[in-house]
Amino acid sequence: MAITSSLLDKLQAIRLRFEEIGTQLTDPSVISDTKRYIKLNKEYKELEExxxxxxxxxNILDNIESTKALLKEEKDEEMREMARAELDEMEERIPQMEEEIKILLLxxxxxxxxxxxxxxxxxxxxxxxxxFAGDLFRMYTKFCEDxxxxVEVTHTSEGTSGGYKEVVFNVSGNGVYGIMKYESGVHRVQRVPQTETQGRVHTSAATVAVLPEAEEFDVQIRQEDIRKDTYCSSGPGGQSVNTTYSAIRLTHIPTGIVVTCQDQKSQLKNLDKAMIELRTRIYNLEHQKYLDEISSKRKTMVSTGDRSAKIRTYNYPQGRVTDHRVNFTLYNLTAVMDGDIDAIINKLQMEENAERLKEAEM
Structure with a gap:
């Protein structure tokens, strides 16, 4: 009961804060202050669930109390039986709800x-x-569509027999990094290659890196630290896609980071996308230190801290997908390659939440 009482006190404080923010969001002085409004709106949405x-x-706790009171007073055995069944059902839900609330309170x-x-x-x-890199890109594109x-592609380097030597793309939406971050690491495929005449199963690999996009106030870049080059966008085989110098290459001189963007026909649009990627890469130099720190504690994030870590195997002969971090296997490879990776990500999120709860209790 002490745990329930303590939890209710925390939840009451959060409910009051939620109502307070709701009132502030209707205040004209807050609405006119864009930064404050965005910050409060973000906090409001985070507290909503x-x-x-x-x-x-x-409500369930209140119903449990009223059902217990009913049992003390009710004489009709049939009504008592119904009340007991209802009480058992509600009491069974409490531990699960408390676990969910503890996770949301983290x-x-x-x-x-x-x-x-x-x-x-x-x-x-x-x-x-x-x-295989092309297959992964298609898998993520379908997942994001769902x-x-x-999804906006910023840079591609095509493979000689299809797919990509490299593909870079932005994903924007609600809570994207919180879901996509589990995909960083080495993805391995076992299958008979299209180029193989003997019909032997080969093992190949592709590396995925998921970087949280840096906003303008996350990192300051001085214009004098950037070298900008323009060139003609090129397609497969190196032919020029257009004759204008719309493709952009930015070099950040202090760090040596180079980004390119040739997806748009407009040089200004390519420059905007290239700047987002450059900010993100500079920001992630610092973010990587944080990832390295948590990777030692959480197996779900081991690959994000060390991108050389093998995280998942896609075995075509067996129709099997195995995530090695949580030893989780599915036998629905076709669906997974069509973007159905929710079950894998949900498993990783559950594992990480369990690890975070353990850390909080220590």
């Missing part, structure tokens, strides 16, 4: 709400690795 769950939790990672820059690079396996997220 917790407040909804806490209301359900309090401090959220501010990065989780960010958009992302994703880069997929072919690894060992030659042409087959490039084809989530209602926007």
């Amino acid at each position: 917790l407040v909804a769950v806490s209301m359900d939790y309090k 401090p959220s990672d501010p990065e989780d709400q960010k958009n992302v820059v994703v880069e997929i690079r072919s690894g060992t396996g030659g042409d087959e690795a490039s084809i 989530k209602g997220w926007k």
Whole structure:
């Protein structure tokens, strides 16, 4: 009962804060202050789910008390039987709800709400690795479409037999990094390559890196630290896609980071996209230190801290997908390659939440 009372006190404080923010968001002085309004609106949305769950939790506790009172007074055996069954059902729900509330009470990672820059690079396996990188890009594109997220390609380098040696794209939407961050690491495929005449199964790999997109106030870049080059966008085989110098290459002199964008026909649009990616890469030099720190504590994030870590195997002969971090296997490879990776990500999120709860209790 002491735990329930303590939890209710926390939830009451959160509910009051939620109502306070709701009032502030209708205040003209807050609405006119864009930065403050955005910050409060973000906090309001973050508290919304917790407040909804806490209301359900309090309602069930109230119903349990009233059902217990009914049992003390009710003489009709049939009514008592119904009340007991209802009471058992409600009491069974309490531990699960408390677990859910504890997870929602954990401090959220501010990065989780960010958009992302994703880069997929072919690894060992030659042409087959490039084809597999293309398959992964298609998988993520379909996954993002299902989530209602926007995908914008900024840079591609095509493989000689299809797929990509490298593809870089932005994903924007609600809470993208919090879901996509689990995909960083080495993805391995086992199958008979299209280029293989003997019918032997080969193992190839591609590397995925998911970077939280840096906003302008996250990192300051001095214009004098950037070298900008323009050139003609090129397509497969190196032919020029257009004759104007619309493609952009930015070099950040202090760090040596180079980004290119040739997806848009407009030089200004390519420059905007290239600046987003440059900010993101500079920001992630610092963010990487944080990832390295948590990777030692959480197996779900091991690959994000060390991008050389093998995280998942896609085995075509067996129709099997295995995530090695949580030893989770599915036998629905076709669906997974069509973007159905929710079950894998949900498993990783559950594992990470369990690890975070353990850390909070220590």
